[in-house]
Amino acid sequence: MQGLGNDFVIIDRRHERFDATLHTMSKLCDRRFGVGCDQLVLLDAPDRDGADIRVRFYNPDGSEAGACGNASRCVAALIGNAPVLQTSAGLLPSFITPEGEIGVDMGVPALDWQRIPLSQAMDTVELPLPGSPAACSMGNPHATFFDGMDRADREGAALERDALFPERANIGCAEIVSRDFIRLRVWERGAGLTLACGSGACAAVVNGVRRGLLDRECRVEMDGGALRIHWREADGHVLMIGPATHVFEGLYPLGTHDG
């Protein structure tokens, strides 16, 4: 499936056995030797009350991510009936808009350095890096720069691994068009530049609001399309709305996983 060109191989382990070895997963993610995707997503039966499905997200380098906004919308569309997703970032309710778009309540962002996490105790609204990004966690760590999108291409790889980010970070680079409209490019941790990043879009709006640059309801346009983000004042939850598209289904025969 894909959400704004951020693409996913989703494996439903409720009905099929799938041994998620690092080798198998990175092979599936490989665009030449496997299927190819930005993230591999594993679905299992939930083990928490109130959840409909357990969802885990893996980057092509094998690292597990606590959150993935676009994949969450895709899983909600795949399962149907607005499921509640059980993720490492908590239970995420999904919803369908009257226009047929898929929304996910991404929960409350973490704004303190310990939960983002950063290597040092510091103000997370202006980090001591050239360009002064702001940082927050949407269940996964994000730093957002507000001085243009090109930095993602030029410095994304180095910034992902900056010593400031002990768990590495997703690097969002935004151009502010107006208080309710930004353009964004994200260098994703463990994946590189992608056409869109849902959690990155949420983080950009949260960070932009904290910096006094953006309104709480904002359109975020990325290379693959746009998301609507609303950081709700009443309860601090971040709502993310956009398309989710089924591309194809396939069978991956047992015994050939490592071939």
Ligand SMILES: N[C@@H](CCC[C@H](N)C(=O)O)C(=O)O
């Ligand atoms: N594409 C995602 C984010 C995927 C995880 C990220 N690369 C990480 O390691 O945190 C999204 O849509 O949010």
